[in-house]
Each structure stands twice: as structure tokens, then as C-alpha cells.
């Protein structure tokens with residue numbers, strides 16, 4: 001890679017940051033489009049986030065992504081937040097504007113819905129209830145995306161019920177918090193099932209879920225992408241449901257930032273999927 005003196009600069013701030021796949025993702029797009037620019041892993045300790053964000057403009061950065069543990073803390077450190085990021089309660093994309101001020105957005109919801117639409121083009125979010133498992137940051141992005149897409153009902157099941165109730169405060173009557181123990185019954189008549197918990201991820205406990213009541217035409221999306229084909233997706237595919245893995249969400253969420261910083265709208269292709277996850281099983 002050879003950069004000129006006017007190369008565009010962006011990166012991802014996280015702590016730790018070495019597990020982030022974003023440098024690989026954006027690096028692929030930069031090379032593919034022959035862009036004079038770079039996307040760096042930026043290891044920023046939580047206590048340095050304010051200084052790091054305030055330095056973006058002075059260092060000539062076009063912006064950055066934020067990952068764990070900075071997404072929520074950044075909300076109070078940037079100049080303006082999009083209504084979408086405010087609703088989700090987290091910022092993952094920062095854009096340095098011409099006057100040096102920082103605009104914070106959240107592209108996880110965009111990534112979720114774009115992934116769903118590209119993997120299951122006929123899916124209609126208004127067709128029936130959605131069951132969302134989990135009530136963390138990812139669930140907030142999923143609820144925001146589904147609300148924008150016109151979803152009619154979200155049955156939200158989380159181990160800690162009070163966290164689900166927080167989401168129903170944000171998203172109103174659209175979100176119905178239900179006890180975690182009732183998750184198998186909640187699948188009855190659902191059009192979409194989304195796992196936003198970390199259950200089923202490598203190194204985490206399995207997701208214990210009986211799919212018997214899930215209609216055969218329901219779409220099943222697991223946000224976990226390590227492994228790529230989780231036990232949930234394998235069980236859903238075996239009974240004929242359309243399945244959508246979590247990798248696409250990760251890739252699609254990078255698109256808005258890349259376009260804002262480097263001026264080119266990138267694509268998510270099969271080649272990109274293989275490049276970013278060559279080391280993921282299967």
C-alpha cells in the first residue's frame with residue numbers, strides 16, 4: 001500500500017481492538033476501489049476515548065468506527081447524534097464534518113436490515129410478529145431497524161426481564177417483553193426469529209430453544225457469526241426455515257461509514273465474505 005500526502009484516514013477505536021474485523025473489511029474495499037486511503041485499528045483505552053475523539057479532526061481523520069466498549073460512552077462525547085443513534089443509545093460510526101465537529105451515527109440497524117433483505121429478498125417485516133431473543137445493544141439496533149421497516153409486533157425475550165422492559169420504554173407498544181422461560185411458545189405464528197444473545201457463540205453456552213411451534217415459512221436470523229452456521233441456524237434449516245447468518249450484518253454495517261469517509265459506496269459480495277472470515281468455521 002502506497003499512500004499520498006492527502007490520503008484519507010479512518011479507523012476503528014476499541015479496547016481491545018485486535019479482534020475487530022473492520023480493518024480487514026475496509027482494507028478490502030480500499031484496495032478493490034484503488035482508494036488513496038487507510039483504515040487503522042486504534043487501540044483506545046476507555047479513559048482516553050474523549051481525548052481520542054477530540055483529536056480526530058486535528059489529526060485529519062475523516063472519521064472512525066467505535067466498537068466495544070466505546071459505543072455507549074461516545075454518545076455524550078460527540079457534537080451531534082442522529083435520531084437513530086440516540087434511539088439505539090449507541091454510536092458506532094463517527095463522521096468528522098467540514099467544521100471539525102463530530103456527527104455520531106449507528107449503522108448496526110442498517111446492517112441488520114440490509115443483511116436480512118439481501119439474504120431473504122421476499123421477507124416482509126409487516127407479515128407477522130418477530131421474536132427477538134436478547135435485550136442488549138444488538139437487540140436495540142434490531143428493534144430500531146424493525147420499527148423503521150414497519151414491523152407490527154416484537155416479542156422480546158431476555159434472561160433479565162427488566163432489560164426487555166427498558167427496550168419497551170424506548171420503542172413503545174411495538175415491543176412486548178415476555179419471560180425468557182416462555183421463548184418456545186412465543187414462536188407460535190412468528191414471521192421472523194432473531195437471536196441477539198451471545199448464546200451459541202464459540203466459547204458461550206448453547207441456545208436452548210425448541211423450534212416446534214415456529215411456522216415453517218418463518219425466517220431465522222442469528223446475529224452470532226462465530227461459528228457462521230450456529231446450532232440454531234442448522235436446526236432451522238433442517239426443518240425448512242429460511243436462514244440468515246450474522247456475518248452479513250457485520251459487513252453491511254460498514255457500508256455507510258466507508259462511503260462517508262472515502263466517497264465510494266462499497267458492495268457486500270461473496271468474495272468479501274470469504275476474505276473477511278477465512279478463519280471462521282465451517
Ligand SMILES: NC(=O)c1ccc[n+]([C@@H]2O[C@H](COP(=O)([O-])OP(=O)(O)OC[C@H]3O[C@@H](n4cnc5c(N)ncnc54)[C@H](OP(=O)(O)O)[C@@H]3O)[C@@H](O)[C@H]2O)c1
Pocket residue numbers: 108111133134135136137138139158159160163196197198199201205223224225246247249250251253
Ligand atoms: N452480526 C453482527 O454484526 C453483530 C452485531 C452486534 C452484535 N452481534 C452479536 O450479538 C451478540 C450480542 O451482542 P450485544 O452487543 O447485544 O451484547 P450484550 O449487550 O452484552 O447483550 C448480551 C445478550 O445476551 C444475553 N445472554 C448472555 N448470556 C446469556 C445466558 N447464559 N443465558 C441467556 N441470555 C444470555 C444477555 O442477557 P442478559 O440481559 O440477561 O444478560 C443479553 O441479552 C454477540 O454474540 C455479538 O457478537 C453481532
